[in-house]
Every structure is written in C-alpha cells, then in structure tokens.
Amino acid sequence: xxxxxxxNDDWLELQRKYWDSWTDMSRKAMGPDTETKTTTPWEAAMDxxxxxxxxxxxxxxxxxxxxxxxxxKNFFRLADTFSKRAxxxxxxxxxxxxxxxxxxxQKRFTGSLDDSGNGMQRLMSFWELPLxxxxxxxxxxxxxxxxxxxxxxxxQFKDSLDRALSAPGLGYTREEQSxxxxxxxxxxxxxxxxxxxxxxxxxxxxxxxxxMGSYIxxxxxxxxxxxxxxxxYDNWVACCEAAYAEEVATPEYARIHGRLVNAxxxxxxxxxxxxxENLGALNMPTRSELRTLQDRLQETxxxxxxxxxxxxxxxxxxxxxxxxxxxxxPATALRSPAPAAAKAPVRRRTTKTNPAD
Amino acid sequence: xxxxxxxxxxxxxxxxDYSRKLGQGMExxxxxxxxxxxxxxKQPVYSEDKLVLYRYDRPEGAPEAxxxxxxxxxxLVNRPYMTDIQEDRSTIKGLLATGQDVYLIDxxxxxxxxxxLTLDDYINGYIDRCVDYLRETHGVDxxxxxxxxxxxxxxxxxxxxxPDKVRNLVTMVTPVDFKTPDNLLSAWVQNIDIDLAVxxxxxxxxxxxxxxxxxxxxxxxxxxxxxNMVDLLDDPDKVKNFLRMEKWIFDSPDQAxxxxxxxxxxxxxxxxxxxxxxxxxxxxVNLKDITCPVLNIFALQDHLVPPDASKALKGLTSSPDYTExxxxxxxIGIYVSGKAQKEVTPAIGxxxxxx
Numbered sequence: 001x002x003x004x005x006x007x008n009d010d011w012l013e014l015q016r017k018y019w020d021s022w023t024d025m026s027r028k029a030m031g032p033d034t035e036t037k038t039t040t041p042w043e044a045a046m047d048x049x050x051x052x053x054x055x056x057x058x059x060x061x062x063x064x065x066x067x068x069x070x071x072x073k074n075f076f077r078l079a080d081t082f083s084k085r086a087x088x089x090x091x092x093x094x095x096x097x098x099x100x101x102x103x104x105x106q107k108r109f110t111g112s113l114d115d116s117g118n119g120m121q122r123l124m125s126f127w128e129l130p131l132x133x134x135x136x137x138x139x140x141x142x143x144x145x146x147x148x149x150x151x152x153x154x155x156q157f158k159d160s161l162d163r164a165l166s167a168p169g170l171g172y173t174r175e176e177q178s179x180x181x182x183x184x185x186x187x188x189x190x191x192x193x194x195x196x197x198x199x200x201x202x203x204x205x206x207x208x209x210x211x212m213g214s215y216i217x218x219x220x221x222x223x224x225x226x227x228x229x230x231x232x233y234d235n236w237v238a239c240c241e242a243a244y245a246e247e248v249a250t251p252e253y254a255r256i257h258g259r260l261v262n263a264x265x266x267x268x269x270x271x272x273x274x275x276x277e278n279l280g281a282l283n284m285p286t287r288s289e290l291r292t293l294q295d296r297l298q299e300t301x302x303x304x305x306x307x308x309x310x311x312x313x314x315x316x317x318x319x320x321x322x323x324x325x326x327x328x329x330p331a332t333a334l335r336s337p338a339p340a341a342a343k344a345p346v347r348r349r350t351t352k353t354n355p356a357d
Numbered sequence: 358x359x360x361x362x363x364x365x366x367x368x369x370x371x372x373x374d375y376s377r378k379l380g381q382g383m384e385x386x387x388x389x390x391x392x393x394x395x396x397x398x399k400q401p402v403y404s405e406d407k408l409v410l411y412r413y414d415r416p417e418g419a420p421e422a423x424x425x426x427x428x429x430x431x432x433l434v435n436r437p438y439m440t441d442i443q444e445d446r447s448t449i450k451g452l453l454a455t456g457q458d459v460y461l462i463d464x465x466x467x468x469x470x471x472x473x474l475t476l477d478d479y480i481n482g483y484i485d486r487c488v489d490y491l492r493e494t495h496g497v498d499x500x501x502x503x504x505x506x507x508x509x510x511x512x513x514x515x516x517x518x519x520p521d522k523v524r525n526l527v528t529m530v531t532p533v534d535f536k537t538p539d540n541l542l543s544a545w546v547q548n549i550d551i552d553l554a555v556x557x558x559x560x561x562x563x564x565x566x567x568x569x570x571x572x573x574x575x576x577x578x579x580x581x582x583x584x585n586m587v588d589l590l591d592d593p594d595k596v597k598n599f600l601r602m603e604k605w606i607f608d609s610p611d612q613a614x615x616x617x618x619x620x621x622x623x624x625x626x627x628x629x630x631x632x633x634x635x636x637x638x639x640x641x642v643n644l645k646d647i648t649c650p651v652l653n654i655f656a657l658q659d660h661l662v663p664p665d666a667s668k669a670l671k672g673l674t675s676s677p678d679y680t681e682x683x684x685x686x687x688x689i690g691i692y693v694s695g696k697a698q699k700e701v702t703p704a705i706g707x708x709x710x711x712x
Binding site: 069070076216226227229230233237241248255266268272 | 368399470482557576581583584587
C-alpha cells in the first residue's frame with residue numbers, strides 16, 4: 001500500500017460503513033443494562049482503524065499520529081460517558097444524572113468506583129498526562145524502562161525496611177553494606193516522594209471534576225446545551241488546566257515538587273557512587289575522576305584563552321605605538337570552516353510504558 | 358434537562374470526521390519529510406569550542422547595512438533558529454529588512470566535556486570574544502546587543518561589565534526580577550537542591566527542562582494541542598509549521614552544569630539583579646553600570662517570563678534613554694506570530710537606526 005492510495009475514496013467509504021455499523025451497536029448498547037456494559041465499540045473501531053494504517057506510516061510520523069489518536073480517544077471517551085447518560089436522561093431526572101456522572105468521575109479518582117477497568121478508568125487516564133510526562137523524562141535519564149519504582153509496594157514494608165536499614169554493617173564489607181543501605185534509603189525516599197506527588201494529582205482530578213460541575217451548571221443556567229464531543233473536551237481541558245494552575249502555584253506544591261526532584265537526584269547519585277566503585281574495581285576510569293580532569297582542563301583552557309587575549313592586546317598596543325597594523329590576525333578569527341552545530345549523540349529511550357496499563 | 362446533548366449519530370459523525378481528517382492529513386505528514394528551520398542564508402565567521410558565530414547575508418533589496426553590527430545572544434535553553442524559523446516568520450529577516458548587520462551566537466549542544474563551563478566563561482569569555490571579533494572586523498568601539506530570554510540576562514550582565522563595548526542594548530522577554538508572584542518556574546525551583554542536581558547529573562539534561570516547561574500547562578501542551586493539530590492536517594503548510602514548532606520545542610540542549618548551578622542560584626533563588634551578589638570574573642554585576650540606551654521588550658501573555666519580571670528593569674540601569682515595548686502575545690509568539698513580524702522587528706530596527 002503506498003502513501004498515494006492509502007486514503008482514497010473507497011477506503012474512506014469502507015470507513016464510513018464501519019462507523020455506521022458501530023452506531024447501530026452503540027445504540028443497542030444503550031439499553032437498560034448500560035451501566036454494566038464495559039465495552040467501548042468506538043474505541044475498538046479506532047484501534048482497528050489505526051492498526052490498518054500504522055504499517056504504512058514511517059516511525060517518525062507514527063509517534064506523532066499516535067499522540068493525535070490517543071487524544072482523539074480521550075475526547076470521544078469523555079463524550080461517550082456523558083452521551084450515555086444523556087440517553088438515560090430522557091426517562092429520568094437530568095440534573096441527577098449529570099450529577100451522578102460527575103460523582104462517578106470523582107469516585108474514579110479516589111479508586112472507589114469499580115468499573116472493571118474500563119470506561120471511566122480510561123477516561124481518567126487523561127489526568128495521568130503530567131505523571132506520564134514525568135515518567136517519560138525519568139525513562140530518558142535511566143537505564144531502566146519507565147519509572148521502575150513507581151509501582152513498587154512501599155507503605156506496607158516501610159517499617160520493617162527502616163529497621164533493617166538502620167542495622168549497622170559488620171565485618172570486612174561494612175562500608176559496602178553501608179552504601180547499599182544508603183541506596184535503599186534513597187530508593188524508599190524517592191518512592192515516598194513520588195507517592196506524595198501522585199496524591200496531588202488525585203486531589204487535583206477531583207477539583208477539576210468540581211470545576212466541570214460548575215461549568216455544566218453554568219450551561220444549564222444559560223439554557224444552552226453542549227452538543228459536540230469537541231466542545232465537551234475543550235471545556236474539560238480548560239477545567240483541568242484551571243484547577244492545575246491554582247494548585248501548582250501553592251507553596252505546598254512547590255515543596256512536593258522539590259522533594260520529588262531532590263529524591264530522584266539523591267537516588268541517582270547513590271547509584272553513581274556504586275557504579276564508580278565497580279568501575280574502580282575493574283581498573284576503569286570513573287565519572288568522579290573524569291570530572292576532576294574536566295575541571296582542571298577547563299581551568300587551564302580558561303587561563304590559556306585569557307593569556308592569548310592579553311597577548312593579542314599587547315601586540316595591538318605595540319603595533320599602535322610603532323604606527324603599524326598588528327602583525328597577526330586576532331585570535332578570534334575563524335580558522336577553519338565551522339561545522340554545523342550538531343547535537344552530541346545521546347542515548348534516547350523511546351519505549352513508553354503506559355502508566356494506565 | 359440534561360445539559361449535554363451529544364447524540365450517538367452526532368458523535369459518530371464527529372468520530373468519522375476526526376478519522377477522515379487524520380487519514381487525509383497523513384498524506385501531508387508523509388510528504389512533510391525533513392523539517393527545515395533557520396531559513397535565512399548565513400555564514401559562519403567565527404567558532405570556538407561548540408560556539409559558532411553566524412553573520413546573516415544581506416537580502417536583495419535590503420537597505421545598506423548599518424555601520425554598527427547587531428549581535429543576537431540567544432538563551433542556552435532551546436535553539437536559536439526560533440528567530441528564523443520560517444520564511445514568513447523570521448525575526449532575523451525583519452531585522453535585516455531594517456538595515457541591521459545581523460550576527461547570531463549559536464551555542465551548540467554542550468556535552469559532559471563542557472560541564473565545567475561557568476557563567477564567567479560564557480559572559481566574559483565567549484560573548485566578550487564574539488564582541489571583540491565584531492569590534493575589530495567592523496572597526497567600531499561598540500556594537501549593538503540584542504538578548505533573548507536568558508540571553509537577555511546574559512546581555513545585561515555583559516553590558517554591566519563591559520559598558521565600553523555596547524552602544525545599544527535590546528532585551529526581549531528577559532527576566533530581571535526572578536521572583537514575581539506569577540513566576541511559576543521560580544516558585545518551583547526554590548525547593549530544589551541545585552547543588553545536588555548538578556553534582557549528580559553533571560550537565561542538566563534537556564529532557565528535565567522540557568518536563569518542567571511542559572508541566573506549566575500539561576493538558577494543553579501535551580494533549581489538547583494534538584487534537585487541535587488534526588484540524589490543520591489538511592493544509593500542508595500548516596502541517597510543516599506545526600512540525601517546525603514541535604521540533605523546536607523538543608530540541609533542547611543539555612545545560613552546562615556549572616553555568617546552570619550559578620544561574621539558578623544567583624538569579625532564580627537569590628534574585629541577583631535586584632539583590633546583588635552576582636560575581637563574574639571577580640567583579641560584581643551591577644545594572645547601574647549600564648549607561649547605553651536600552652529597549653526592553655516583553656510579551657503580555659508570557660507564561661515563562663511574566664511581563665512584571667521584565668518590566669522590573671525600568672530604573673535599575675543608569676541609562677537616560679530607556680524604552681519599553683509591550684507585545685500582546687506570548688513568549689514564543691513574539692518571534693513567530695504574524696503580528697510580531699509587523700510590529701516588533703520593525704520597531705527594533707527603527708529604535709536602533711535612530712541611535
């Protein structure tokens with residue numbers, strides 16, 4: 001399949017038929033047992049559609065398209081949740097129904113709504129965006145995929161681990177034991193910091209649902225209705241962003257944010273110490289040694305450049321006194337064609353682990 | 358009444374439209390191929406370590422170049438091609454059109470070997486040598502300096518330490534008061550142990566900075582904008598424009614560790630322009646030592662450098678010729694929006710030409 005015939009009219013017609021059949025399915029699904037339905041046919045349809053297209057898409061464009069697909073799902077998910085309730089609204093009190101929808105969203109944030117891991121849970125995964133950003137960033141700085149400590153059990157083992165880690169090391173390997181204990185303590189602190197950070201987002205999720213409630217109330221008061229998935233999604237984003245902006249401007253958030261970054265750095269530093277120890281044992285140069293060399297080299301280069309500059313200045317003065325042009329060109333002249341600025345090759349981890357999985 | 362009236366058939370139609378746009382737009386994405394940035398012809402005239410100083414070619418029909426060259430100092434964060442991102446959105450082109458002889462410092466991509474570069478190395482080293490090169494090449498005592506964002510803070514420091522080499526100073530979206538109440542970045546960084554971060558990482562990875570910037574508006578910047586993008590997919594030019602911006606946003610060089618350490622501590626944590634205590638090469642930076650004309654440009658909807666952070670410059674220098682220009686846009690829009698092309702660059706050129 002080539003890019004030129006990938007999206008021709010026949011294919012789009014097939015698409016249309018596919019969506020039409022989904023519409024029928026969807027209508028049937030909105031029977032009295034809607035609450036127990038956990039399937040989302042449209043989501044399956046989008047996945048199927050993407051599966052058909054993806055092989056023809058180059059890697060670079062694929063990740064970009066996937067972002068658009070994922071966000072598209074997010075806003076249809078939101079619309080799906082509310083539109084099902086709208087259907088029920090014909091036979092029931094509309095006010096109660098949308099209030100219940102918002103309550104379900106809040107319950108989802110607190111983890112007290114069991115919807116078999118479907119619908120509402122995936123809708124709420126939208127609120128994982130900030131955490132997802134953190135995870136991607138962590139992944140790019142770590143030899144491990146994703147943020148490996150994120151889902152590690154923590155609270156239930158904390159006391160016993162604390163006790164074990166406070167026991168002093170003994171014997172010939174005392175220092176080594178001590179270093180591993182420090183590493184474990186750092187890992188525990190990081191995990192606790194991440195937990196605290198995650199909790200902020202749970203609270204934030206609930207606050208944005210409250211804002212959404214106020215917004216919907218405003219729509220009711222104005223006698224209007226929201227009649228498109230896109231409008232609903234845009235307003236949901238605005239509510240989330242507003243709740244977020246308010247929360248992250250507080251000193252408490254700054255403290256939690258700082259704790260997370262500091263804990264991560266402390267853990268990484270502990271790991272680096274152990275790596276250096278092992279490199280030293282293998283008679284390899286360590287990061288610490290390289291840094292000492294870098295510092296000394298930079299100091300030498302700094303002096304060298306300052307001396308060259310002074311020398312050039314002196315030459316100019318001498319030449320001026322003698323009424324001549326400087327004998328040599330300034331040290332700043334381009335000596336060779338400058339290479340195009342290129343980013344140094346760095347390792348980039350591209351695999352993403354979905355935190356919602 | 359239920360306030361949300363999204364019927365299944367309407368929802369289906371929206372989904373169909375969405376997937377149709379996505380599918381048709383894929384053609385444009387596939388055809389986009391490589392994304393060109395930095396469109397104006399330029400020549401490298403000086404290089405040192407990873408730094409390259411470029412001189413932009415005078416376009417046909419442009420007025421005769423002014424005798425005093427203009428040096429643009431960009432931030433270490435992100436890449437300077439933002440100033441010349443596409444044909445019809447280029448600050449560089451706008452400046453050339455006003456007769457400026459434009460030079461720009463490209464800092465390159467620092468790696469671990471550059472970890473020990475200090476703020477002093479950047480200001481009194483790299484920038485000063487570029488300035489000296491221009492002074493000698495053009496046979497002038499002083500040059501014009503234009504600093505962008507963090508590069509504006511660098512330009513302020515440079516102008517304070519070397520007032521004898523700067524004829525006019527232009528600062529764009531430049532933080533001066535780093536602790537205005539609406540400065541989220543500043544609020545967040547107060548509790549971060551910068552020494553620990555730099556000692557651990559050496560250089561500060563671009564990914565860490567990206568995460569910080571995206572965290573300012575996570576839902577809009579990492580979610581909603583891709584939905585908005587679908588609406589643009591049918592226009593090949595708009596697709597390319599979007600991809601150019603996307604490339605720029607995520608093209609984040611690592612930050613030389615020692616410079617980052619000092620910049621964050623001296624400015625974000627100690628607000629050094631206001632409180633003093635910034636020492637480079639054994640000399641303290643005092644903005645009162647700036648005597649040249651100053652044009653201070655800020656963006657009214659800037660969420661990275663709030664307007665008040667820039668406006669604080671007023672009264673801090675000794676310049677008898679201080680001008681402010683407020684642009685109704687954001688931190689990036691001031692370079693890439695159509696309005697900026699019409700308002701900002703001509704104003705800079707006019708201001709410089711008058712001096």
